[in-house]
Amino acid sequence: MDGTCHLNQTDLQSYIRDVFGTGYVVANVSRMHGGAQKVVYKIDCSNGFSCVLYVWDLAMSYFQEETARKNPSEQSYGGDLFEINNRYLTQKGIRTPSLYDLNKERIRYTFDYALVEYIEGQKAEDYFRNADSRVQDQVFQRLGEMLAAMHADKRQTFGKPDHSDASTAACQQIQMEDAKEQLSYASRHMESISTNHDKLLDTMHELESKLTPRTEYGFIHGELGPDHVLVNDRLEPCLIDIEGAMFFDIEHEHSFMTFRFGEFYRYLKNDSLDEDRMRFYRFLHHISLTSGGLKLLHRGFPDQTFAIGLAEYHSKCALQFL
Template identity: 70%
Template sequence: MSRVFGSSYFVARVSRMHGGAQKVVYKIECSNGFSCVLYVWDLSMNYFKEEKENEDINEQSYGSHLFELNNRYLTQHGIQTPALYDLNKVRDRYSFDYALVEYIDGRMAETYFHHPELRVQDKVFQRVGEMLTAMHTHERHVFGKANANESSMGQCHLLQMENAKVQLAYASQHIEKIRSNQSKLLDKLYELESKIQPRQQYGFIHGELGPDHVMVNDKLEPFLIDIEGAMFYDIEHEHSFLQMRFGDFYRYLKNDALDHDRLLFYQFHHHVSLTSGGLKLLHRGFPDQQFAQGLADYQSERALRFIEG
């Protein structure tokens, strides 16, 4: 803190913040009233370590290099995200990368689902919708990371196709209903994919944009967090996730120009992937075991609905 901000920044308190399953997050409070956030990318503390070590370059969503890249891209294009004060990738004293990031004094967007004032709700989610539209309208003909400049081979949805097969195989080992319907679920995956027409136009997406990945400050301004997975991709991938996570509040975020076949395919993929994700959190000691079990149960039921009738 002294090196980055100066000798008057004495650390008074460090507290672990609610974080995801991949990086560790702390709030640092100084005696002079200043606060910031410490991000730690320690792969040994990542609940998806095995997957991250074997991830395809076009699917990578973990690491300080991606945070730095996407922080710069979003900031340059007017999409609000906490400022990056300092990033340390030297690893001379520690085996991990870490960063000091702006602390947004506010609440996650999901807390506004239950806000008593409709006027406030409208303002918050309209602004989230405007931010989302602005981000998605940054387009190019190549899918992948913001710094990718070579033409990508194939269609981006095929990456999710292969991922769905892997996650379905994992889920079938642990959930009886998935195991007994595995062939039907696989057939449905192929059926949904077969309806997708080729495309070479991709928007910039967050990649996992739930209401817990939007911080809202005291001026009701939204900021994107957990941005490592952002990239150019089918925006239907994002919207299918938004529909699921924002529920009734998706009406503020909707886009009437989406490809319906892509939406259905990505919806199905999310249900299968999140079923497997919940199981892995359950099996790997995630602190909130009730959440992990509930995630696996709910998403498996949603996936099975695709083959009913």
């Protein structure tokens, strides 16, 4: 690995040539913002073609400890999951960057990596500030239609699209057990959470007790904020960071989108949602994001102001449930 990319220059050029042909010569490699779990590079070729290199190097993830402990059925990390969900979404007509090649050999490198379509455009969050309301309408209405179609894709069991085994547990129990761990972490590092730990735990159980059994689940992205939607020059939305996509309660997705999209959630709203599940999952999101912000803060995330702001904001939201 050199200073600019996980793959050294020779290996990267060979990879590009093997996938696209001898006419593709790497001219520039630049690191893009890839979030907290994977590393993303833009590859520009001398013939004008550009693509993206995804690298799933667990050593570079800010949540490697959690990823290593998770059951495979609960994972939201790795090239395998990207490949599975990319194929599934593409088959269903849900726009996501095309996967050109996925290398899982782990011979020369210890991590999986892939070449993916580069989409010229902006993230959906940039359209929050667009001065043209007609453009905003077009972008978020299209996104709403895309999500409605995705969430309407139903199955009687929850989980990854390549796993259809019936589970004896209710899907919310998985989220609840994780939230308990996040609450424990946050209570060790934030006084307001520590002081109210037992009340917050009681609230979690109270909200969960109101949920009625369910045997039908929709396909969700899993962490759908406006930073996980790219909009191309034709104002078409495209889902990115899809490793966590799965069949689950769609309220899990909608409760997250209510505060991530703010006033623009009106374009995405679904009138058939279970309000008890919405409240339950929203509370769990606030607990998880409080812990997540603290973990980013403690693990050297570059934007420390963002990390502490995330933890403080969501801790206040969680405490409001009391």
